[in-house]
Amino acid sequence: MTTDEGANEPVPPEETVRPSRTVAEALTRNNFVRIILRPTIVLTILTALLGVMYLDYVADPEANLxxxxxxxxxxxxxxxxxxxxxxxxxxxxxxxxxxxxxxxxxxxxxxxxxxxxxxxxxxxxxxxxxxxxxxxxxxxxxxxxxxxxxxxxxxxxxxxxxxxxxxxxxxxxxxxxxxxxxxxxxxxxxxxxxxxxxxxxxxxxTPPGTSGPSPxxxxxxxxxxxxxxxxxxxxFRPLPSGTGQGLTAFFFALLLLLAGMIGAMIVHTMTDAALGFVPTEYGPIYVHHSVVRISRVGTLALKWVVMVVVSLVVAAVYLVVAKLLHMPIESPLALYLFSTLCLIACGWTGLTMLAVFGTPGLLINMVLFVILGLPSSGGTVPIEATPRYLTWLAEFEPMHQVYLGIRSILYFDANYDAGLGRGVGMALLGILIAAVLGFGVTYFYDRKGLRRENLLVVDR
The missing domain is CATH 3.40.1710.10 (abc type-2 transporter like domain)
Known part of the structure; x- marks a missing residue:
């Protein structure tokens, strides 16, 4: 079953509907490389990088001191x-x-x-x-x-x-x-x-005037x-119960990072579907809306706005869950505001990568937020006990900045000098970089006439 809201609308002359192919035509030698070999190579590289990054930082921390x-x-x-x-x-x-x-x-x-x-x-x-x-x-x-x-x-x-x-x-x-x-x-x-x-x-x-053996x-x-x-x-200042021996800050930061990255993917996909750029499947139902005439800059700006709304809601959800689990939170407002800021920073960065690079942006986000982010966070193994290249990554990797801010709020009375100041500053910097890069590149695409259209692609 196929639903097309634009079924009665004429197809613009500059758009050409891509013809379908049989399975035999798809499984040619060149398409074998595209369908099987490319994903295998990409996954091999990612898993190798993942294994090196994760195992290297936990194998021998004292040797890396x-x-x-x-x-x-x-x-x-x-x-x-x-x-x-x-x-x-x-x-x-x-x-x-x-x-x-x-x-x-x-x-x-x-x-x-x-x-x-x-x-x-x-x-x-x-x-x-x-x-x-x-x-x-x-x-x-x-x-x-x-x-x-x-x-x-x-x-x-x-x-x-x-x-x-x-x-x-x-x-x-x-x-x-x-x-x-x-x-x-x-x-x-x-x-x-x-x-x-x-x-x-x-x-x-022997003192003068004394005789006998010395004691x-x-x-x-x-x-x-x-x-x-x-x-x-x-x-020094023992932690209260409910802090997981200092691990709640790490996992709370991890939740924010994952919500920002996954949230960007969901916002990107669902917004594109609503604008008619990609189809959506609901079980046996296949829905492809008519394409909305909107620029790349406008599309990215719309996704940024949606991400802000999502961040406000998700930050509140995390705060409520933490309270229900009896996590000690002395500064709930600071935790909510910083969580929202981090979600926006991670989400905008993820959306920008997808707008700039397209589908490869998914891989870039995974490398940036997960593969490189967790080992360099310093949340489980101190950053001073990890290989030196992870210490370098921690200077700008999002996970480390989020962790420092959350740790400061949960354990150090929301002290700016304990990491909150750096976390806020780096989050604002991340938003600025995402905004400048995203607007600059999508504006360039629009000026060059690189519109998002269904074009005929000839498979050889």
Missing amino acids: HGFPIALVNLDVGDTLGSGDQTKHVDFGAQVTQALVDGVPKEKVDLKVVGITESELLLRNGKVYGAIVIPSDFSKRLGILGAGSVVAGEIERPVITLQTNPRLGAFGTTITERIGQQALAEVDKQVGVQLTEQVTSELSK QVSGAARIALANPIDIIQVE
């Missing part, structure tokens, strides 16, 4: 050891700081030596994955531990705190823990050797001196 930011805070004020004329000032915190700076591989970890206020600001803005904090009484406690090895009494081991930033994702927390534990274990060993030698040296000195360090005390530092691991 580069510039992984961690803060280092030294609050130690030092201590005075000895008595009378034999006193000396020691600063074990400074020694530990230098040992960490020298010991951490600079090509992998960006260790930022900062004050406590700046460290907390970096953690709150999502600029560092964790912080190593040396307390103000570190040297004092080490001195007490050394004296306590030969003098009875209650003592406490000096503490170094390893703070993690769970709002940057579970994978980032795991890497921070591993880096911190490895670096601090080596520092603990070095401090233990130094402290043991210092205590042994002090005990070997010795017991075996239990030597064990305590060998590993003197107590490493405490804490979370």
Whole structure:
């Protein structure tokens, strides 16, 4: 059954109805290449690219580490050891700081030596994955531990705190823990050797006017001196329940990206069908409307308007679903507005690619939004733990910008410095580029007379 709203209208002389062909005529040698070989080649290339991009970024994140930011805070004020004329000032915190700076591989970890206020600001803005904090009484406690090895009494081991930033994702927390534990274990060993030698040296000195053997360090005390530092691991601003250990931001961003890309395809196809450029099938019903006389610029502008309406509705749907699933959302208005902006940016970009390149625009959108977008998003594996070419892609890939904005809204109080500012700026830039490119190219097509018409194509 065929429905044609323009069945009674005369066919314009410049349009020629394309003749039908038999199956035998279609399956010639040249058409075999077009029907079977071309899709096979395209799919092979896409799947190969997909496999490389997705497997490369998850295969060995720690081997790909580069510039992984961690803060280092030294609050130690030092201590005075000895008595009378034999006193000396020691600063074990400074020694530990230098040992960490020298010991951490600079090509992998960006260790930022900062004050406590700046460290907390970096953690709150999502600029560092964790912080190593040396307390103000570190040297004092080490001195007490050394004296306590030969003098009875209650003592406490000096503490170094390893703070993690769970709002940057579970994978980032795991890497921070591993880096911190490895670096601090080596520092603990070095401090233990130094402290043991210092205590042994002090005990070997016999005070004037005394006789008899010098006091010795017991075996239990030597064990305590060998590993003197107590490493405490804490979370900085733990995430509330309902956040999926920091994954809800990634999946919310993914939903926006997919809705923008798929929405562009649906708007493109349904609008073209309504304007008569392509047919539509509903089961056994085949509908092909009469062609509307509209320019390419006008067609694209109409699709952009439809995409704005769609974005307003879809953003509201996602917000309602998140609320029904009890996701903690402290700034629902910010989430709705940013979601709408991202949907428009992704949708307009997708529609522009389809208007400029036609059917190949589908493949371009898939590569841009899915194949290159997800691995470079930084939502599951930190971008600093992915191959460097993904770090470069993250500078402009839509998925990373959307993720930064959503993460800021959900986990960092909608702080502009935590990624929302960049997300908004890049979304507006994406809309501007899509508008300029789309209008420029479609206007060029119109000026050249490249109208969308049913032309006779001769198959050889």
